[in-house]
Amino acid sequence: MKNNSNLLNQWRAFWAITWYSLRAQTRNMATFFFGFLFPVVFISIFGLIGNSATQVNIGVPNNTDINNPIITTLKKISIVKLTFAKKSYLDKQISLGKIDAQLVVERSTNLANYKVMVLTGNANIQNEQIVRTIVTEVVDKTNLALSGVSNNLPIDLTFMTTSSRQQRYIDFALPGMIGFSLLSTAIFGTVFGLIFLKKTLVIKRMFATPMHPLIFLTAQGTSRLIIVLIQTVLILLIGVFVFKFYLPNGLITFLELILLSIFGLIAFLGFGYFMAGLTNDENAANPMINLVTLPQFLLSGTFFPISSLPNWLTPIANNLPLSYFNTAIRNITTNAEPFSSTFPYLLGLFIWSAVMYILAAKTFKWE
Amino acid sequence: MSDINTNIIEVDKLTKSFADFQAVKGISFSVKRGEVFGILGPNGAGKTTTLETMETLQKPTSGKITIDGLDTLSHQEQVKKIIGVQLQSAGFYPELTLIDLLNLFASLYGVKVSPTEILKQVDLLDKAKSYPVRLSGGQRQRFSIALTLINTPKIIFLDEPTTGLDPQARIHLWEMIEKINKRGVTIVLTTHYMEEAQKLCQRVAIMDSGKIVALDTPDNLIKQLLKKGFKKKIEVKQADLEDVFIDLTGRNLREE
Numbered sequence: 114m115k116n117n118s119n120l121l122n123q124w125r126a127f128w129a130i131t132w133y134s135l136r137a138q139t140r141n142m143a144t145f146f147f148g149f150l151f152p153v154v155f156i157s158i159f160g161l162i163g164n165s166a167t168q169v170n171i172g173v174p175n176n177t178d179i180n181n182p183i184i185t186t187l188k189k190i191s192i193v194k195l196t197f198a199k200k201s202y203l204d205k206q207i208s209l210g211k212i213d214a215q216l217v218v219e220r221s222t223n224l225a226n227y228k229v230m231v232l233t234g235n236a237n238i239q240n241e242q243i244v245r246t247i248v249t250e251v252v253d254k255t256n257l258a259l260s261g262v263s264n265n266l267p268i269d270l271t272f273m274t275t276s277s278r279q280q281r282y283i284d285f286a287l288p289g290m291i292g293f294s295l296l297s298t299a300i301f302g303t304v305f306g307l308i309f310l311k312k313t314l315v316i317k318r319m320f321a322t323p324m325h326p327l328i329f330l331t332a333q334g335t336s337r338l339i340i341v342l343i344q345t346v347l348i349l350l351i352g353v354f355v356f357k358f359y360l361p362n363g364l365i366t367f368l369e370l371i372l373l374s375i376f377g378l379i380a381f382l383g384f385g386y387f388m389a390g391l392t393n394d395e396n397a398a399n400p401m402i403n404l405v406t407l408p409q410f411l412l413s414g415t416f417f418p419i420s421s422l423p424n425w426l427t428p429i430a431n432n433l434p435l436s437y438f439n440t441a442i443r444n445i446t447t448n449a450e451p452f453s454s455t456f457p458y459l460l461g462l463f464i465w466s467a468v469m470y471i472l473a474a475k476t477f478k479w480e
Numbered sequence: 481m482s483d484i485n486t487n488i489i490e491v492d493k494l495t496k497s498f499a500d501f502q503a504v505k506g507i508s509f510s511v512k513r514g515e516v517f518g519i520l521g522p523n524g525a526g527k528t529t530t531l532e533t534m535e536t537l538q539k540p541t542s543g544k545i546t547i548d549g550l551d552t553l554s555h556q557e558q559v560k561k562i563i564g565v566q567l568q569s570a571g572f573y574p575e576l577t578l579i580d581l582l583n584l585f586a587s588l589y590g591v592k593v594s595p596t597e598i599l600k601q602v603d604l605l606d607k608a609k610s611y612p613v614r615l616s617g618g619q620r621q622r623f624s625i626a627l628t629l630i631n632t633p634k635i636i637f638l639d640e641p642t643t644g645l646d647p648q649a650r651i652h653l654w655e656m657i658e659k660i661n662k663r664g665v666t667i668v669l670t671t672h673y674m675e676e677a678q679k680l681c682q683r684v685a686i687m688d689s690g691k692i693v694a695l696d697t698p699d700n701l702i703k704q705l706l707k708k709g710f711k712k713k714i715e716v717k718q719a720d721l722e723d724v725f726i727d728l729t730g731r732n733l734r735e736e
Contacts, residue, residue: 118590119557121590122590125587125590126587126588126590128587129583129584129587129588130584130587130588133573133576133580133583133584134573136575136576136580137573137574137575137576138575140575141575310573312571313570313571313572314567314569314570314571315570315571315572315573317537317567317570318565318567318570318627319588320537321535321536321537321560321563321565321567322560322585322588322589322631323557323560323561323588323589323590324588
């Protein structure tokens with residue numbers, strides 16, 4: 114009987130700390146900036162990077178007569194951007210590589226024919242080729258049309274398009290962003306949060322109540338878990354609805370991502386507790402946190418793939434905790450693989466976190 | 481056990497050592513039910529350590545503490561339920577209002593309280609929705625005392641409750657402590673203001689470098705000193721500078 118009421122009281126204490134730490138966090142500007150604003154700004158930028166289509170810039174000197182079929186057709190091509198300006202200005206722009214070509218259209222003396230001259234810069238060889246191809250095609254078609262032979266040509270050419278998924282940067286970056294915000298919240302939030310509460314004796318005062326010390330740590334973790342879930346859902350919603358982030362199995366993938374985030378946070382919290390327990394001093398914690406987080410942000414495939422790292426670095430990079438998380442999450446999104454494909458990575462994550470929790474339990478200092 | 485003359489706290493040969501020094505060196509004393517008991521001493525005398533071992537926040541290196549018949553080592557949780565603790569210069573969650581904090585601590589004690597009722601007792605009702613950083617020094621100390629009242633404790637421990645307060649706030653806090661004591665709550669406090677001890681405490685223990693060097697009522701301690709032939713060098717005035725200060729600035733609290 115007595116034991117039961119005691120358990121109930123610990124349970125109440127647990128929820129009270131969870132609820133009030135959550136409230137405290139939502140009223141804290143740092144949570145808002147690091148947890149919500151940063152990820153949203155990041156994915157917005159990534160979303161836009163992926164969408165910039167190829168474009169070629171062609172300058173037209175303004176002494177050119179622009180009422181001719183060549184210019185009119187070019188104007189209708191979406192990837193061509195025409196700039197009308199002075200010849201001297203365009204000469205400078207082309208030498209700086211800011212426009213890809215100059216196009217001059219002249220009427221020949223008999224007024225029936227046209228003379229088209231193209232001057233390309235070789236700063237961007239790809240764009241130079243595109244300009245040549247487009248202008249050639251436009252001139253050929255116009256020639257045929259002007260000669261009156263647009264029908265019944267000996268060679269018939271048809272283009273068809275099948276729908277294929279475009280691999281965009283957002284599809285790569287968004288999973289990394291989830292990992293990034295999980296690791297930030299778990300480590301920055303936990304370490305600075307706990308050190309502050311230790312330093313100001315808030316924890317000590319709580320220990321003067323019948324609450325069990327572990328209740329305090331688990332409740333703190335739970336409140337971060339709730340914050341992180343809101344973050345993940347927000348990042349995913351913006352990703353899916355604004356930037357068309359690809360979820361191979363729709364809602365199921367969405368739920369799998371939430372599940373992975375829970376595992377990820379619990380694992381990363383181990384690092385947070387370990388570092389928060391080592392010191393009482395924010396200044397001492399700072400280099401420690403950077404030592405743990407910065408290499409992971411750079412090496413774990415958050416912003417660019419691990420495969421683009423030098424060979425000697427990949428074995429290390431592949432086995433960082435954030436790499437396990439990022440690989441797992443990309444397996445079920447970008448690679449459209451089943452959830453079971455994440456198990457080896459979850460195991461790696463589990464081993465890392467087990468080591469951290471054991472270290473934390475051995476070294477944690479309450480004061 | 482509820483007899484007014486029994487001891488509510490028994491401290492027996494308490495020692496507390498840290499890695500490199502011994503903070504408390506085998507002290508024994510008892511606190512009577514319903515009294516205000518003061519532990520006096522200069523900084524570093526071992527007052528806070530003594531208090532924190534009684535509060536179960538630190539384990540004695542040796543010796544035994546009994547609180548309301550409960551051994552503090554074997555009955556930590558039960559002891560915590562019947563004591564109220566105010567720590568020296570403790571902070572609060574900066575993002576929680578006074579009401580939030582009272583509700584949070586009520587849940588930690590597993591009790592239900594009316595936060596407004598408690599705030600009224602410490603004259604902080606108008607600050608119910610304020611954050612702790614918005615409180616003045618005196619208000620903050622009163623709020624710490626409000627937190628000690630949540631579990632309707634039998635004993636309240638106050639660690640230097642008036643350090644850093646202006647004279648008005650100090651007088652106000654004394655009145656509050658007396659009011660709580662009148663309801664039958666035993667109070668153990670530390671201070672290094674002799675005037676405070678003389679005003680509030682029925683008995684005081686004077687500590688110096690980890691030992692109790694005297695323990696009696698303030699009056700008896702003074703008499704003993706006089707018996708030794710002690711005479712104050714300057715003639716006793718009918719008033720002192722504090723009286724002048726209070727006379728000029730009034731007893732009213734100066735709080736925003």
